[in-house]
Amino acid sequence: MAILNTLDEASAKTALETWLARMLPAADDVAISDLSIPQSAGMSMTTILFGASWTENGNSVTAELVARVAPPQPGVFMDPDLEKEFTLLSSLAERTALAVPKALWYEKDPAVLGSEFVVFERAHGDVPPDDPPYVLEGWVLDLEPNRRGALYDRAVDVVAEVAAVDWQALGLGELLDKPQYGPTGIDQQLGYWEDFYRWASRDGKSSPTVEAALQWAKANKPEGEDLTLNWGDARIGNIMYRPDDLSVAAVLDWEMACIASPEMDLGWLILLVRYYSEGIGVPIPDGLPDGQALIAAWERATGRAARHVAFYEAFAALRLSIIMVRAGNLLISVGAFPADHPMPVSNPASQLLATLLDLPAPQGELASYVEAR
CATH class of the missing domain: 3.30.200.20 (Phosphorylase Kinase; domain 1)
Structure with a gap:
């Protein structure tokens, strides 16, 4: 929407x-x-x-x-x-x-x-929907469990392909760099997302959960990492699959692409599985992987040992929570939600963020943008 x-x-x-x-x-x-x-x-x-x-x-x-x-x-x-x-x-x-x-x-x-x-x-195929979520209804649930699992097999392969791109030869460092936020990698990402949060909350509600998580992330950031191209919004909901064999017809939505640790896309992929299960209160459908299975698949596909996964899963929850602060405040500002709506503060992403970092639960009833339909 x-x-x-x-x-x-x-x-x-x-x-x-x-x-x-x-x-x-x-x-x-x-x-x-x-x-x-x-x-x-x-x-x-x-x-x-x-x-x-x-x-x-x-x-x-x-x-x-x-x-x-x-x-x-x-x-x-x-x-x-x-x-x-x-x-x-x-x-x-x-x-x-x-x-x-x-x-x-x-x-x-x-x-x-x-x-x-x-x-x-235009590419043709099927995209797992966000609204209503693919774990609740739609073509993904109509698949046999073994075929359902193939969706994530393909997604992990895409993430590995992205990480293997020679971003320096393609000149993507200069294209994607935001040097005003710090050195390329996690320092730059932390600076960017902290600024994003200031912007997102400037004329609306702020999130104590996000603010605590930003301090945690700065205190616990990994050091000495490899740098690779990251897709940014790495999830099956941004892949178009051909219905006959579930091969990848198109990899969509690159607006969050950046140069950072290869584990950043892995953390986002894991977090979005958790978002569409624990986050919205439903079990993971049969055939779809949990976080540990995704880590193992990623290690096989990339030939890397996954490092700092807990940090990057939490960082994914932090980034998504910041996006939800902005989305919630925006929906309030245009009149889609009342002024006291809890979405900027209490949403599936911020609740997961609090759980991952053992922070106090966000105040207010759990809410999301789907209510604005």
């Missing part, structure tokens, strides 16, 4: 038709068809699915496309940068075997759709 989606399908169709004609100067009869704006496609960006057709050199051409549109006002993330994401995905598509969406155009002019956007070739 895109919290700040202000687009309607009719105006988006007209705008994209005019824009695409400019992008294809040799084309005639450019037309947009079958445009839709899914309301369940993530919190941070608006997704537009559409078909396109045109005539070029006397030949008819058709394409299935996806636009990913940044929010026109400050959204869930502090510093969305679709141009950076476009550059990253273009580099990965051209120079690695990762199944990333093919990025076709980046548009920075907000006059077209109200904000910057990227257009990709």
Whole structure:
């Protein structure tokens, strides 16, 4: 669910038709068809699915496309940068075997759709849903347990492939670096997420749990780690699977990509399993792994011995809790939640964070963004 989606399908169709004609100067009869704006496609960006057709050199051409549109006002993330994401995905598509969406155009002019956007070739497959969570209903539960487990086998393989990318040869260090927050790695990540939290809580509720966890993380940060490319939002809900064999059709949502310890993606992957089980009060479905199984699979796939996993699982819970502080305060500010709503402080991520670090439980009833539907 895109919290700040202000687009309607009719105006988006007209705008994209005019824009695409400019992008294809040799084309005639450019037309947009079958445009839709899914309301369940993530919190941070608006997704537009559409078909396109045109005539070029006397030949008819058709394409299935996806636009990913940044929010026109400050959204869930502090510093969305679709141009950076476009550059990253273009580099990965051209120079690695990762199944990333093919990025076709980046548009920075907000006059077209109200904000910057990227257009990709559309991939086809099934994505485990967040709303309602895939552990409660949907196609994942319809799979036999052994096939269900294959979803995480593929996810671990993706995480290992990402960690193996020669990020220096691809120039990704300069692209993803945020030197204002400290040296590349955990120091930079801690500086960035502390600043994110200050921004997220500035005009709304603050979280004592997050504040205590930030101090813990700074006092317990690992030293002397390897640096690899991290996907950032490493979870099966950001993988599109082909329904016939559950192979990976596309690896999605790279806005949290960074250069850091390889265990950072592992910690996020483990935390999201816990989020969609313990966090929401349901058992892990048969066939899906727990944290220990994920660690073993990751070690086999990467050829590494996993280090500092407890730290990076807690750091994942901290980062997700900060995102939920922002999402909750944003939903309150736009009137989707009342002013006293507990989501910024008490949500599945912050409750897990408190459990992992033996902190006092966050105050207030457990709440999440799903209530804003």
